[in-house]
Ligand SMILES: Nc1ncnc2c1ncn2[C@@H]1O[C@H](COP(=O)(O)OP(=O)(O)OP(=O)(O)O)[C@@H](O)[C@H]1O
Ligand SMILES: C[C@@](O)(CCO)CC(=O)[O-]
């Protein structure tokens with residue numbers, strides 16, 4: 001049996017980092033996807049293997065299923081029952097990956113491989129199979145590559161698990177029901193915890209459900225997830241500064257700053273929360289004529305600009321990001337980092353009436369700095385599964 005599952009990356013319009021500390025944030029899916037294709041091999045053969053092929057990285061690894069069982073121990077496999085990866089288990093997973101002598105330039109993949117082994121064995125046990133992963137997202141750049149990987153993987157695994165008999169089969173297409181989507185998002189969150197340390201859950205949520213959402217992490221109750229219906233299309237230019245960074249260390253640097261300056265940082269998080277609240281109301285507000293649209297766009301740009309200022313003040317901007325902000329500002333365009341910052345990708349809002357000539361001029365200047373620019377479609381579908 002074989003399935004193919006794809007999940008989108010995302011942009012964060014407002015609220016990254018603050019969302020980890022309880023503030024609201026606004027995120028939207030983009031039309032760049034990670035795809036995971038899993039084929040299960042028949043059980044009961046000799047030399048059964050679990051294989052993973054990270055196509056874009058040129059990395060193909062496999063483990064004998066018997067070794068996985070010996071190292072990780074018996075597990076009661078039930079995709080419908082969530083489990084978290086303990087620190088002891090993470091150590092065992094890291095031992096399994098370490099044996100593969102992954103080249104130094106690819107060590108950032110280790111945490112993705114721990115998440116892969118954890119999710120596969122927790123949902124499907126030690127069934128022999130092969131997973132092939134491809135992604136259109138730049139990895140570790142703020143567009144949610146880790147979440148789209150975890151969501152596509154969890155989606156494929158849930159669809160394959162016995163539990164997925166519930167997955168509705170429509171002629172030649174599967175579709176997830178709401179409960180399945182929630183389960184996929186929760187498993188992906190467990191994977192994100194392995195990669196990120198302390199994720200808020202916004203990235204796996206938007207990658208699973210798609211569109212645009214307002215998200216707020218709750219400690220005691222279920223997270224708030226509110227779909228937003230944007231009344232005007234949002235055009236975004238993405239600039240990949242190509243400066244590598246890692247979400248886990250940026251999130252922990254903000255938490256350390258919050259420990260050093262609790263009151264000040266809490267005021268900043270509150271200010272970011274207000275930006276997200278205002279932005280959510282703004283995107284849903286009607287704009288019937290050109291004047292209303294441009295007033296709305298002005299306000300949106302001002303909110304993005306204030307958010308960038310606050311991100312800079314909590315220490316997650318970077319010279320390369322500030323270069324994008326200054327370069328686009330020459331044409332009165334507003335930019336802000338998206339995702340964890342520290343390099344990675346920057347969003348520039350493209351107003352409806354901006355001429356193509358100005359857009360091209362800005363892109364050309366950014367590319368002369370060594371950055372890569374591309375437009376994305378904002379607010380498409382979330383996770384989708386297809387039979388092969
Ligand atoms: N296609 C993939 N295959 C394997 N591992 C992946 C893949 N995509 C992402 N990862 C894992 O996720 C890590 C990058 O995640 P990280 O959270 O740092 O960046 P991001 O998700 O792109 O950005 P952000 O979290 O700011 O949106 C990689 O180092 C790797 O371990
Ligand atoms: C930096 C962060 O706020 C967004 C990363 O896309 C981390 C998180 O919310 O998990």
Ligand SMILES: [Mg+2]
Nearest residue numbers: 144146147247
């Ligand atoms: Mg991530």
